[in-house]
Amino acid sequence: MGVMVRNLLAQLLGIATAISLAAVGGTAPVPAGAADVRGAPTAAADSPADLTGDIDFSVPSGTFQGELSVSLGTSVTGAEIRYTTDGTLPGPDSRRYDDTPLLLSGTTQLRARPFVGGAPAGDPGTALYVARAMDVSLDLPILVIDGYGKGKPGRDFVDSAALLFEPTGGYASLSATPTLATRIGYHLRGTSSSLFDKAPYRVEFRDNEDDDADYPVLGMPAESDWVLRGPYTDKALIREALTFDLARQLGYQAPRYAFVEFYLNVADRPLGAEDYQGVYMIVETIKNAKNRLDLKELDPDDVTLPAISGGYIFKFEWLTAEEPTLECVGRPATCWHYLEVVDPSPLQPEQQAWLTGHLQQFNDLMQSRSFADPTTGYPAWIDVGSFVDSLILNELTRNFDAYARSSYFYKDRGGKITAGPLWDLDITYGVGGGDNLETAGWQYEQPRWPKPNNWINRLVTDPAFVGLVRARWAELRRGPLSGAQLDARFAAITAPLVNAAERNFQRWPNLTTEKIGPIVTPTADTWQGQVRYMRDWMTERMAWLDSSAGWGGAAAAGG
Structure with a gap:
């Protein structure tokens, strides 16, 4: 091809x-x-305090059938209540609640607020009633x-x-x-x-x-x-x-x-x-937040070192990158392309310039003869372990979009360029088109043009990096990627889905459809058959990666 x-x-x-x-x-x-049942809604057990505000709803948020009667109250002394049912916040001219229960017959976003002397006198409240x-x-x-x-x-x-x-x-x-x-x-x-x-x-x-x-x-x-x-x-x-x-x-x-x-x-x-x-x-979602990536947050005035050095989240989106993007200087064959900054947002011009310069230095290094120098080469710039695991995960899955789309990286303040997090893995394990359907071969050799970057392609020419990959692969094949542990993982993740999968494919009967748009997919009469195809494909893929053509004879038995 x-x-x-x-x-x-x-x-x-x-x-x-x-x-x-x-x-x-x-x-x-x-x-x-x-x-089919009828009756009043069952309310949310713990309505968020910031949603109900200073309004007492006689029936908290929930679902209902037929009609629903709702009364409103407030603890704000001397206040009258104004309310809306069109999703807008109530104002002083909104309908006044006259202590007569409201009768709802359809899905309603009921919003109310206390007013004193025509001015807001408390926090607004919202209740959601879905018919x-x-x-x-x-x-x-x-x-x-x-x-x-x-x-x-x-x-x-x-x-x-x-x-x-x-x-x-x-x-x-x-x-x-x-x-x-x-x-x-x-x-x-x-x-x-x-x-x-x-x-x-x-x-x-x-x-x-x-x-x-x-x-x-x-x-x-x-x-x-x-x-x-x-x-x-x-x-x-x-x-x-x-x-x-x-x-x-x-x-x-x-x-x-x-x-x-x-x-x-x-x-x-x-x-x-x-x-x-x-x-x-x-x-x-992938974002810089306490419970997500949790990097240092760049403020708009962080425009000098050391603060300007992080944290950043960026990704390659081949042909579909959105602004702000970073432009590379150099030959098209060795430059990066379609590099989008995800965080911070908004990105200040000084921050954009600093990150561009930092990545330009790294990219230029990766094209040099001394890129693998253990002191001044790529180990000084990247979290090597994350790049090793990224390569293994992308090659194990033969992710069609590997290295090209939804290919995320991040850099914390004072830290190195780190590969990850993972994202968008639906065209994997024998789903997609072309070479990524095969269990033999390297996904990093996919010839997209212009290539988003050649970082992995350069890294795999370094014997030291390949040695780390081989050792890591051997370790994983004795642990999480052993046949026994994978079988247990498949069993645990599929067990809760048995009944839901049957309902899903009643709704979307595509089990035996080979091509969904341009995407080639496995065909099997049952969901269980689809799961078995995926597991068998993984076994064949790992066997190739275990071979001398791959990462070399490291497998545990029964993979």
Whole structure:
């Protein structure tokens, strides 16, 4: 396959096209265990204090069927209450609450605020009431997003309600108490994946002032920014999850996640069975925050050393990098391309210039004859261990986008350039196109043009670096990548998904569809068959990496 053909395939797999990649799907089923019930909503157990403010809602946030009566009160002395149902904050001219209970018949964002003498006299409060036409009982957590009938989202944030229901006694129900009920903004994300009916979304938790609101989610630390990823071309449903888990066990940065079954209502009607979207992952975004990467934060006035030296998060996004980007000076064959700065945001001109200069020095070094000098070469510039693990993870998975897209790096203040975190791993383990479907060969040899960078290609010419990779691979094959530990990992991650996977593929019947848009995927009659394909592919891939053509005979038996 020639370079031009490979580049065309890569573009088709990675950037938006005019061709719809949506799979053919039927009417959404009512998931197993569904039963229609009626009654008042069950309220959120712990409504966030910043959301309810100084308003007492007689019925806290939750779901309901039919009609719902809600009364309002406040502890602010001598205050009258003004309220809205259109999502806007109440003002002095908003409707006055006259002590008559409000009767709701549809999904409503009820917002209220106390006023004294025509002026705000306390914190506003919001309660979220999602109308539903049914109930379900599922063995995974249930996430509901209701967009108040505004239609499918585009690239701009849409004001919506989010409710999260965790299993109690083994099952989660829409009529039960939501663990979390919050205002959110959400929008479509991704490139080619955004064209799927089962699309990915960016979610931002919001308070009453539309600022970020940090809440814990399913055991993950409190944060405001999340991504919803719905495995679609990954018909085993676990490619990203398993690799994230493996990376964290290695000590490599990777997001935490949780599986949910997702309902999305974009229509102006009660939530129904047709809103079922299947199995999704709630995933931490990559950001500089205490519970994420936790680097030194660059303030706008950090424009001199040592403060200006970090922390930064940057990534390569072949053909799709967004501003601010960093420009390399030099020959196209040895320069970097499509390098986007993720954090800080906004990036000050002085910070952009400093980071560009720092990376230019490193890139120039990597093209020199002395790049591998143990004192002045790349070991003085990069966290070598992270680059070793990055190479192993990208080659193990044969990630189609490895080294080219969603290829993250970070640099803390006074620290070295570090590879990671992992991101975007759906086109892996035998899903994609071209050479990455094969279990033999090196993914770093993929001939994309212009090449985002040649750092790994240069590193693998250094015997000392390759020696570290071989030793690390041997260590991992005796531990996390041994056959026994991988089998245990597969069993643990798939066990909770058995029933949910059946519902997912009733909703999205693509198990035997080989090509989803331009993406080549395995075919198997069952989800279990898809999981087995992935496991078998890994066995063959590791056997090649164990061989003399790979990293050389280091395997434990039974891989």
